[in-house]
Amino acid sequence: MNYEERKALALAEIGAHHKEAVGISDALADEPELSGYEYKSSARLVEYLRSQGWNVEYPFHGIDTAFKAVLGDGNSHKRKLAILTEYDALAIGHACGHCVSAAISILSAMGLAKLQDELDVDIHVLGTPNEEFNGAKCVMVNDGIFDIYDMAMMVHMYNHNLTTTKLLAKDAFTYRFKGRSAHAASAPWDGNNALNGVTLMFHAIDMLRQHVKDDVRIHGVIRNGGMAANIVPEEATCEVFVRSLDREYLNDVVRKVEDCARGAAIATQTTYDRTEIGYPYDDLRNNKVGLKILEEVFEELDIPLDRDYDGIFASTDAGNVSKVCPTFHPTLKIAEPDVALHTKEFEEAVRTEVAHKAIADGAKLIALQAIRIFGDETNFVAMKSEFEK
Numbered sequence: 001m002n003y004e005e006r007k008a009l010a011l012a013e014i015g016a017h018h019k020e021a022v023g024i025s026d027a028l029a030d031e032p033e034l035s036g037y038e039y040k041s042s043a044r045l046v047e048y049l050r051s052q053g054w055n056v057e058y059p060f061h062g063i064d065t066a067f068k069a070v071l072g073d074g075n076s077h078k079r080k081l082a083i084l085t086e087y088d089a090l091a092i093g094h095a096c097g098h099c100v101s102a103a104i105s106i107l108s109a110m111g112l113a114k115l116q117d118e119l120d121v122d123i124h125v126l127g128t129p130n131e132e133f134n135g136a137k138c139v140m141v142n143d144g145i146f147d148i149y150d151m152a153m154m155v156h157m158y159n160h161n162l163t164t165t166k167l168l169a170k171d172a173f174t175y176r177f178k179g180r181s182a183h184a185a186s187a188p189w190d191g192n193n194a195l196n197g198v199t200l201m202f203h204a205i206d207m208l209r210q211h212v213k214d215d216v217r218i219h220g221v222i223r224n225g226g227m228a229a230n231i232v233p234e235e236a237t238c239e240v241f242v243r244s245l246d247r248e249y250l251n252d253v254v255r256k257v258e259d260c261a262r263g264a265a266i267a268t269q270t271t272y273d274r275t276e277i278g279y280p281y282d283d284l285r286n287n288k289v290g291l292k293i294l295e296e297v298f299e300e301l302d303i304p305l306d307r308d309y310d311g312i313f314a315s316t317d318a319g320n321v322s323k324v325c326p327t328f329h330p331t332l333k334i335a336e337p338d339v340a341l342h343t344k345e346f347e348e349a350v351r352t353e354v355a356h357k358a359i360a361d362g363a364k365l366i367a368l369q370a371i372r373i374f375g376d377e378t379n380f381v382a383m384k385s386e387f388e389k
Contacts, residue, residue, distance in 0.1 A: 001118055003371065003372070003375060003376075006115055006118060006119075006371045006375060007368060007371060009114060009115065010111040010112060010115060010364075010367040010368070010371060011111070011364060011367075013110050013111045013112075013113065013114065014107055014108070014110065014111040014360060014363045014364060014367065015360070016110075017052075017107055017110040017111075018107065018359065018360050018363075020048070021103040021104070021106055021107040021110075021359050021360075021363070022103065022356045022359055024044065024045065024048060024099075024102070024103045024106060025099045025100050025102070025103035025350070025355070025356070025359060026099075026351060027044060028041050028044065028087055028089075028094065028098075028099035028102060028103075029093065029094045029099040029347075029350050029351055032089030032090075032093045032094050032099075033087075033088065033089055034088065034089060034090070034091065034132075034133075035088040035129065035130040035131065035132040035133035035134065036065065036088070036129065036130045036133060036134060037065070038065040038087050038088050038089075038129045038130075039064070039065060041065070041087040041088075041102075042058070042065040042066070042067060042087065042127055042129065043058075045067070045085065045087065045102060045106060045127060046058045046067050046069070046127070048106065049067075049069045049106065049109075049125065052110065052113075053071070053113075054069040054070065054071060054109075054125070055069065055070050055071070055072070055073075055074070056068070056069045056070075057069075058127075060126075060127065061139070061140060061143065061145060063129065063130075063136050063139065065127070065129040065130070066126075066127050066128065066129055066136050066140075067125075067126075067127035068124060068125070068126055068127070069109070069124065069125040069126075069127075070122065070123070070124050070125075071113060071116055071122075071123060072116075074122050074124060075122060076116075076122060077116060077117070077119075077120045077121050077122045078120055078121075079119075079120060079121040079122070079150045079374060079380075080121065080122045080124060080148055080149045080150055081112075081121050081122070081123050081124065081149065081150065081151050081152075081153070081370055081374065082124050082126050082146065082149040082151070082152040082153075082321075082325075083105045083108055083109055083123065083124065083125045083126065083152075083153060083154065083366060084105065084126055084128050084137070084152055084153065084154035084318060084321070085101075085102050085105040085106065085125055085126060085127045085128060085154070086098045086101050086102060086105075086128060086129070086131045086154065086156075087099065087101075087102040087127070087129065088129050088130055088131055088132050088133075089132075090132060090342060090347075092342075092343075092344055092347055093344075093347040094347055094350050095341065095342050095343055095344065095346045095347035096132065096156075096157070096341055096342060096346070097156065097157025097158075097334065097341070097346065097349075097350050097355075098131070098157075099350055100157050100334065100350050100355050100358060100359060100362075101154060101155060101156055101157055101362070103359045104154075104155045104358070104359050104362030104363050104366070105125060105154055105155075105366070106125065107359060107360070107362075107363035108362070108363040108364075108365075108366035108367050108370075109123060109125045110363075111363055111364070111366075111367040112366075112367050112370055112371075115371065118375075119370070119371065119374040119375050120374070121150075121370070121374045123370075124149075126140070126145075128140070128317070130278075131316060131317055133277075133278055134277075134278035134279060135278050135279045135281060135317035135320070136317070137317035137318060137320055137321050138278070138279035138280070138281070138317045138320050139279065141317075141320045141321055141323070141324055142279070146321055146324045146325055147324060147325075149324075149325045150325060150326070150374075150380075150384065151290075151325060151326050151327070151328070151370070151373060151374075151383070152318075152321050152322075152325055152326070152327045152328070153327065153328040153329075153366050153369060153370070154318065154328075154329060154366075155329075155330055155331065155332055155362035155365055155366060156313075156316075156329060156330075156331045156332075157331065157332060157334050157335075157341075157346075157349075157350070157355070157358065158313070158331035158332065158333060158334075158335075158341065159333055159334075159335045159336060159337045159338075159339055159340070159341075159346075160306040160309050160311075160331060160333050160337065161298070161303055161304060161305050161306050161330075161331065161332055161333045162305065162306060162309060162330060162331045163291050163294045163295050163298065163305065163328075163330050164284065164286055164291055164294075164328070164329060164330060165284065165313035165329055165330075165331055166245060166284070166310075166311070166312045166313055167245075167281075167282075167283050167284035167313055167314070167315060167316055167318070167319045167329070168215065168217060168243035168244060168245055168281075168283065168312060168313075168314060168315045169243065169244055169245070169246065169247040169250045169280070169281060169282050169283040169315065169319065170241060170242070170243045170250075170280065170281040170315035171241070171242050171243075171250065171254050171276070171280050171281075172239065172240070172241045172242075172276070172277035172278055173239070173240050173242075173274050173275065173276055173277060174223075174237060174238070174239050174274070174275045174277055175198070175201065175237065175238050175239075175240060175261055175272055175273075175274055176235065176236075176237045176272060176273050176274075176275070177194040177195075177197035177198050177201075177235065177236045177237070177264075177265065177268075177270050177271070177272045178194055178234065178235055178270060178271050178272065178273075179191065179192035179193050179194035179196075179197065179232065179233065179234055179235070179236075179268070179269070179270040179271075180192040180232070180234060181231055181232050181233070181234035182231075182232040183230065183231070183232075184229065184230045184231055184232050185230060188232060190232075191232030191234075192232070192268065192269045192270050193232050193233055193268060193270070194226070194233045194234060194235050194236040194268075194270050195222075195225050195226050195233040195236040196233075196268040196270070197236065197264045197265050197268040197270040197272060198222055198225070198236040198237070198238045198264075199222075200263075200264035200267055200268055201238070201260050201261050201263075201264035202220065202222075202238070204259075204260035204263060204264055205218050205220075205240070205257060205260050208256055208257070208260060212253055212256075213244070213249065215243075215244055215245040215246075215312060216242075216243065216244045216249075216250075216253055217241070217242070217243040217244075217312075218240065218241070218242050218243075218253070218257065219240070219241050220238050220239050220240035220241065221238065221239055222236065222237070222238045223237045223238060223239055224236055224237040239277065240257065242254050242257055243314075243315055244283075245283055245312070246283060247282055247283055258274070261274065279317070279320075281315045281316060281317050281319055281320060282319040282320045282322070282323055283319050284318065284319045284322050284327070284329060285319075285322040285323055285327070286322075287326040287327075287328070287383055287386055287387055288386060289379070289382045289383045289385075289386045290326055290328055290369075290373065290383045290386075291328070293369065293372050293373065293379060293383075294328060294330060294365070294369050296372070297364075297365055297368045297369050297372065298330075298365070300368065301361060301364055301365065301368070303332070303361055303365075306333075313331070314341065316329070325387070326383050326384070326386075326387045328369065330365060332358045332361055332362050332365075333354075333358075334349045334350065334352065334354050334355045334358050335349040335354075
């Protein structure tokens with residue numbers, strides 16, 4: 001087959017399965033599940049893939065809500081493509097659009113299924129849950145799951161059409177301050193206020209913000225501030241996220257945040273300990289060769305790109321995948337630019353006709369990118385060569 005014939009086959013399959021994919025997205029949106037608890041969501045995706053002839057390992061890699069779907073034995077061709085699939089929600093529902101993104105991944109797999117032999121590539125659909133919190137992709141990267149792949153890709157929802165996103169590396173911690181309880185009125189001098197330690201740490205972080213680079217984000221919440229107003233808090237707990245576009249610089253900022261905690265503990269005569277939340281997320285390593293091809297795919301599909309956009313997306317464990325194989329994380333617009341991710345307004349956008357169209361567009365992006373990369377030896381070698389530099 002030539003490129004046009006491969007494209008026609010993929011687009012026909014995407015069209016044939018589009019309605020089913022829309023149904024999957026809407027069903028996930030109607031029953032959102034938090035990170036690590038995506039039992040119904042993962043089961044729904046697995047059931048559909050199995051009904052279409054895919055062999056699915058579920059659970060996968062010891063993660064209850066992860067899966068790996070392959071056609072045949074999944075190891076019959078010389079190259080391998082990982083289609084990443086996210087399906088966890090937030091407390092306010094699918095306000096990150098993972099229901100739509102999951103449907104895109106599944107639909108793109110349908111579009112490529114009949115091209116495995118033609119492209120000489122094993123297509124693997126990897127269910128990667130827990131993106132919002134612990135990062136299943138991080139576990140898989142650390143354990144070498146992605147070492148076998150030549151390329152990984154997914155499409156995320158957003159308020160802009162982009163070939164790639166600025167991903168912030170992220171570290172997240174729980175800080176637990178410990179003091180000594182006392183009667184807050186009759187003998188406060190006998191106590192050491194753990195909540196004062198937390199609040200002083202937050203004030204120190206606020207001052208630190210004056211002296212870090214523009215891309216740094218430091219934000220947190222107090223999870224436990226004490227038991228009652230008339231008892232000096234013996235224990236107080238906060239969560240703090242630290243982000244930056246550059247992992248090395250982030251490591252230095254984390255050290256400074258640690259100094260904020262240490263100084264607050266000294267000043268309030270308390271102690272503290274720190275526990276890591278989930279896994280560190282890395283920034284996204286871009287592949288210029290692949291991005292140029294992806295830009296051509298956007299143009300071919302007549303999807304307008306927001307070329308002058310320079311905003312920061314956020315953080316995701318797809319950044320970790322990009323360190324071990326060429327990884328593409330384009331976005332499709334399903335909401336207006338003033339509607340941000342992680343808001344109720346964005347959650348409402350995932351059920352719209354715009355989102356339903358994005359399911360088809362996103363599947364086409366993945367399918368045509370795969371056809372252009374794996375169907376053209378020059379493109380494949382150039383992409384791999386750049387990654388290996």
